[in-house]
Amino acid sequence: MDSRAGSAKYRVERQVLDEQRLEELTRRKTFSEIHKPLTDRLKDTFRCTLPKLKRSVMSSCPVLYWLPKYSVWDYGMPDLVSGISVGIMHLPQGLAYALLASVPPVFGLYTSLYPALIYFFFGTSRHNSIGTFTVLSIMVGSVTERLAPDEFFLKTNGTNLTLEMDVAARDAYRVQVAAATTFLGGLIQVLLGVIKFGFVGTYLSEPLVRAYTSAAAAHAVVAQLKYLFKVSPKRFTGPLSQVYTLVDLCLSLPKTHLPTLLVSSVTIVLLTGAKELNSFLSTKLPVPIPVELITIVAATLLSSTIDLNNNYSVSVVGEIPSGLSAPSVPNLSLFGDVIGDAFALAIVGYAVSISLGKTFALKHGYKVDSNQELVALGLSNAVGSFFQCFSVCSSMSRSLVQETTGGKTQMAGVASALIVLVTILKLGMLFQELPKAVLASIVLVNLKGMFKQYSDVVTLWRRSKIDLAVWLVTWVSTMLLNLDLGLAASIAFALFTVTFRTQMPTYSVLGNVPGTELYVDIETHREAREVPGVTIFRSSATVYFANAELYLEALKEKSGLDIGKMIIYKRRQEAKQRRRERRAKRRAKRQAKGEKRAQKAAEQHSGPPEISVEEDEADDWRETHIDMTATEEEEQSRTERGNGTVFVIPTAPQTPDGCSRWEYLKGGHPDSTSLGWMSELQDGDTTTLGSSSEDTLSRDLEQVSLGSLGKWTWDIHSIILDLSTANFIDTVAIQTLKNIFRDFSEIDVDIYFSGCQASVVEQLERGDFFSETLRKQHLFVSVHDAVLYCLNHRGAASLKHKLELSGTVSFMPSTTTR
Numbered sequence: 001m002d003s004r005a006g007s008a009k010y011r012v013e014r015q016v017l018d019e020q021r022l023e024e025l026t027r028r029k030t031f032s033e034i035h036k037p038l039t040d041r042l043k044d045t046f047r048c049t050l051p052k053l054k055r056s057v058m059s060s061c062p063v064l065y066w067l068p069k070y071s072v073w074d075y076g077m078p079d080l081v082s083g084i085s086v087g088i089m090h091l092p093q094g095l096a097y098a099l100l101a102s103v104p105p106v107f108g109l110y111t112s113l114y115p116a117l118i119y120f121f122f123g124t125s126r127h128n129s130i131g132t133f134t135v136l137s138i139m140v141g142s143v144t145e146r147l148a149p150d151e152f153f154l155k156t157n158g159t160n161l162t163l164e165m166d167v168a169a170r171d172a173y174r175v176q177v178a179a180a181t182t183f184l185g186g187l188i189q190v191l192l193g194v195i196k197f198g199f200v201g202t203y204l205s206e207p208l209v210r211a212y213t214s215a216a217a218a219h220a221v222v223a224q225l226k227y228l229f230k231v232s233p234k235r236f237t238g239p240l241s242q243v244y245t246l247v248d249l250c251l252s253l254p255k256t257h258l259p260t261l262l263v264s265s266v267t268i269v270l271l272t273g274a275k276e277l278n279s280f281l282s283t284k285l286p287v288p289i290p291v292e293l294i295t296i297v298a299a300t301l302l303s304s305t306i307d308l309n310n311n312y313s314v315s316v317v318g319e320i321p322s323g324l325s326a327p328s329v330p331n332l333s334l335f336g337d338v339i340g341d342a343f344a345l346a347i348v349g350y351a352v353s354i355s356l357g358k359t360f361a362l363k364h365g366y367k368v369d370s371n372q373e374l375v376a377l378g379l380s381n382a383v384g385s386f387f388q389c390f391s392v393c394s395s396m397s398r399s400l401v402q403e404t405t406g407g408k409t410q411m412a413g414v415a416s417a418l419i420v421l422v423t424i425l426k427l428g429m430l431f432q433e434l435p436k437a438v439l440a441s442i443v444l445v446n447l448k449g450m451f452k453q454y455s456d457v458v459t460l461w462r463r464s465k466i467d468l469a470v471w472l473v474t475w476v477s478t479m480l481l482n483l484d485l486g487l488a489a490s491i492a493f494a495l496f497t498v499t500f501r502t503q504m505p506t507y508s509v510l511g512n513v514p515g516t517e518l519y520v521d522i523e524t525h526r527e528a529r530e531v532p533g534v535t536i537f538r539s540s541a542t543v544y545f546a547n548a549e550l551y552l553e554a555l556k557e558k559s560g561l562d563i564g565k566m567i568i569y570k571r572r573q574e575a576k577q578r579r580r581e582r583r584a585k586r587r588a589k590r591q592a593k594g595e596k597r598a599q600k601a602a603e604q605h606s607g608p609p610e611i612s613v614e615e616d617e618a619d620d621w622r623e624t625h626i627d628m629t630a631t632e633e634e635e636q637s638r639t640e641r642g643n644g645t646v647f648v649i650p651t652a653p654q655t656p657d658g659c660s661r662w663e664y665l666k667g668g669h670p671d672s673t674s675l676g677w678m679s680e681l682q683d684g685d686t687t688t689l690g691s692s693s694e695d696t697l698s699r700d701l702e703q704v705s706l707g708s709l710g711k712w713t714w715d716i717h718s719i720i721l722d723l724s725t726a727n728f729i730d731t732v733a734i735q736t737l738k739n740i741f742r743d744f745s746e747i748d749v750d751i752y753f754s755g756c757q758a759s760v761v762e763q764l765e766r767g768d769f770f771s772e773t774l775r776k777q778h779l780f781v782s783v784h785d786a787v788l789y790c791l792n793h794r795g796a797a798s799l800k801h802k803l804e805l806s807g808t809v810s811f812m813p814s815t816t817t818r
Contacts (some may be wrong), residue, residue, distance in 0.1 A: 016788050019761060019779035031762060059372060063121045066409065075408040082407030083415020085287050086129050086398050090420050092292035093132055093395070093446075095317070095431065096439040099227065100137035100220060101390045102144040103178055104171050105431075105439070106320045108132055109424050111389040115380035116417040120410045122376035124369045125357035127407055129398035129416065130380055134447065135216040136349055136391045139483045141223060143181050143341045144174040147334070149235045175388050180334040183385035184342035189350060189378025198370030201351040207460060208494050209351060210453045211471040212487060215478035217450035218242075220443060225249050227440035228264040230257035230315060239481050259312040260437050263299075267441035271295055275445065287405055292442050299438040300431055308435060315436045320428040327386040344484045349381075349393035350374055356394045360403055397446070466501070470494050505541035507554035510722065510783065517784040519722075534790050535559045536783055538722035545732035552736055559719060563743045570747060716749055718790040722783055724755030734767040741778075753779045754786040 015021070022028075036044075058065045090112040098108030112131040119130040153170040154163045192200060204212075222242055226233055231252040236244040274291040282288065308314035335342075350373070357368040381391055402412050460468035473493045478486030510519040511528030519536055522528045537558055543551050556563060721740075723729075741751045756764070756779055764770065764779075780786040 016785045016792075017781040018777045018785070018789070019756065019781070020777055022781055028758070031765075059369070060375075061121060062124050062369075062372065063410070070409065070411070075411065078406035078408050079411040080415050081287070082402050082405040082412040084419060085290075085405045086402045086407075086412065087416035087419025088290045088293050089398050089401060090131055090416055091423055092296050092439075092442055093398070094420070095296070095434070096292075096442045096446075097132040097134065097137040099436065099439050100134065100223060100443060101140040101178055102148075103175050103390065105317050106424070106428065107175060107178075107388055107390065109420055109428065110325070110387055111384065111392055113417050113420045113424065114387045114389055115384040115392040116413045116420075118380040118383050119376055120414055120417075122372070122379055123410060124367070124372050124376070125353075125360060125394075126364070126366065126409050127360040127399055127403040128353060128357050128394040129402050129413065130353075130377075130392055131395055131398065132390075133349070133352065133393050133395050134220060134443070134450070135213050135352070136345060136393055138216050138220050138223065139341065139345055139348070140178050140181060140390045142219070142483055143338055144177045145235055146237045147177045147337060148174045149237075151235070176331045177334060177338065178390040179328075179385045179388050180330040180332070181338040181342050181345065182381050182389060182391045183330040184335055184338060185345040185349070185391055186378040186381030186383075186385065188343055188346040189374050190382060191378075192346070192350075193371045193374030193378060196371050198354070198374050200347065201354050201370070203491060203495070204347070204351040205467075205470065205494055207456065207467045207471045208474050208490050209355070210456055211474035212348070212478055212490060213450050214453045214456075215475045215486065216483060217447045218479060219483065220447055222246055222249070224440040224443050227315070227436050228261065228444070229253065230260035230437070231255055239485070241482060242479055257313065259308070260314050260435075263308070263314060263435050264437040264441050267295060267299065267438050268445060271441060271445040272448075275448075288401060292446075295438065295442065296431065296434060300434045303433040303435055309433065317432055317434045317436060317439075320432055322428050323425060325388060328388070330385050341484050344487045345391045346378070348487065349391060350377055352396075353377055353394040356396060356399050360399070396449075466497050470497060499546060502541040502544070503546045503550065505539050505547065507540075507551075507558060508538055509558050510536035510538055512787070517782070519783045519787075531787055531791075533716060534718045534720060534787055535716050536720045536722060536787070538725065540725060542726040542728060543723070543733040543736070544728070544730045548732050548736040551733075552740060555719070555721075555740065559716060561716065561744070561747070561749070563747065566747050567743065718750045718752065719744060720752045720754055720780075720783060720786045720790070722754050723760060724757075726760050727757060729760050729763050729767075731767060734764065734769055738769065750790070751778065752786045752790065754781070754783045 017025070091109070094108035094112040095105040096108070098105045098111075101108070116130045119128075123130070148170060150165060150170065153166040153173075155166050156163060192198070219242060222245055225231075226249070229249075229252075231249065233245055233248040233252055236248075271291060274289070274295075278285075278289050278291060303309070303314070303316060306312075309316045354368070354370055354373055357373060361368040377393060381389075384392065402416075456471055457468065460471055470490070470493065474486070474490035477489040477493075480486070481489060508521040508523065509530065511522035511525070511530040512519055513525075513528060520528045521538075522530050535558070537555055539547075539551055539554070541547065721737075737753075744751050761779065780789065
């Protein structure tokens, strides 16, 4: 390697390598050597050994791996401080997000306790804080209000015969609905984790997730407006339910309860200011100020002092039972009604958790097992549902606090759960006078981060229009179709964009960069030079059933060869040639007979022989005259209506099998191109496929109008298909490649493949792609190898001399034959 003027140069001398020669040099393993038989793999899977059993137990319960190595001196104090900070955040968020789930606030505290303890044993992320999350709470709330609306729990007052709400019965049934949905969602997560389906979260792209959470934030705002204004809008379900609810809320605004609105407004203003101050002082404070907890404590004290509930009719949390509730089995009869919502909860919760977990793992240098995370999250939900918890996942705000305050392991989650446990056992009753408007205000202020995601529209407009379309479709579908159907529609559209991009890739013809072995698109690079006589075709996507036909059409367009018309014309010309030869044979036979009869007559009579035209000769003359007249008329009509001409020359006499070889020269109108292509023939620059006899050249020269082929400048004798972008190939694509090889070979254009990955070669072998006519010698390691092979084997020495291929690969004659 030589380094001069700041640039490195290198030179490599080697043979031109095709796939067969490469296999011989590298001694590639066979398919059976690489892939074990199914029986052997099953034996390895079910074989039980002590080391394998230990690894299985450790991976299924990660706490057994890291807890024995836990250092109290190194990690104890940071985990304790971090756990207390996160536990303080759990209290207001658990109470507030329970309102989003449409269940009593105490169940939000339960949700902050049990799942965190379960995740301690099975989770692999050291910084994820498991508990209530805004989006999941909204999704659970949509299910509970749909299956347990207020209208189902109206009862008649026996005293004044008025309808009143049975709040206790409604809340109890909503808790059952939430628990059943959570259990089924957790069960789905566990099953997906067991079958190693952890990659399912990758189908949720970042634009999709951000748009979905932005739409969910809008759902949360609509759900909390009734607490901010203390109005009672109607409950709507199904598509467009958010639009109908918002319209009904606007119609109910004249009934706004002013004391509740005042409490909400003051809380929002104070919380927003305190959070901004917290952000400004974040670099100077070791622990963030718990503004939500301070707000809850202050609002509870103020409400108890003034007695907002009795004096001003401000709704409060109400009775919070102290102590833990007994576990109960979820209502299995509800599974059929919530299975769709449960699946959506499982996918969204896992996507949020694994994205946060991988972010922290990359930052701190440890690994997160996606399948084990799916199992851990599923067990947290499934076990938690027995204690009336609703769906949980990692919270971004709490996880960031746990990481920034020095949390090292999952012990921080245990410390935060202990804070929640103490609150449930001893302090829960103190929050009975907390106004619901304050909790709704906390939810609204905490959604500020999601509202900032609307700036993604401007960013995606500049970066990617397709990602912008995914964002907009996700947001609109989630807003109009609700959270469950909206997620399904969003995933379907995102997958459609992927299919669309692979179905409509960029097709290009490559040219050589002078002095190198590099090949780039000739349409986008000025210095790229097309190899004369060789078309190098590449697709930006893999070839499969969805784009195989488009691939073939693009190849025809880029190469300028309309295969169908050319094959039809060639066969017609070959048929005409055979008819001429048959007529010539008949004429020669008749002429020989005539000469023989004339010779006999001359012997018998001394006078001049009488010349007679027999009937068959007259018929042959008429047939020939009619055929030539029709041919001239046909050629004249073609010339008048065509805008391009293909000159077809029989370059070799008819072979024993009845086939002739033809050369296709590119040109326009015969008057303007005849001299041009004749000069090319004289200069020797035209690629010829065989030798033509001079005495038959002028007689057999014909022309036909094929306007769709355009004006050609070079004859194409080889086409190289660059398959370096293909990572797989299916049966439809294999059949398409076979058809390409067959059709182009019929017009004497050779097809070669380059850059095939090992997996693609294996799939071609299993698809019976190789035969006597299509061998591995047609597959080359690189485009440059294929180009050098073409130039060496199609009699193009002059063309090879004209190319500036003095790059890094020196051409050496290949030892293989065609």
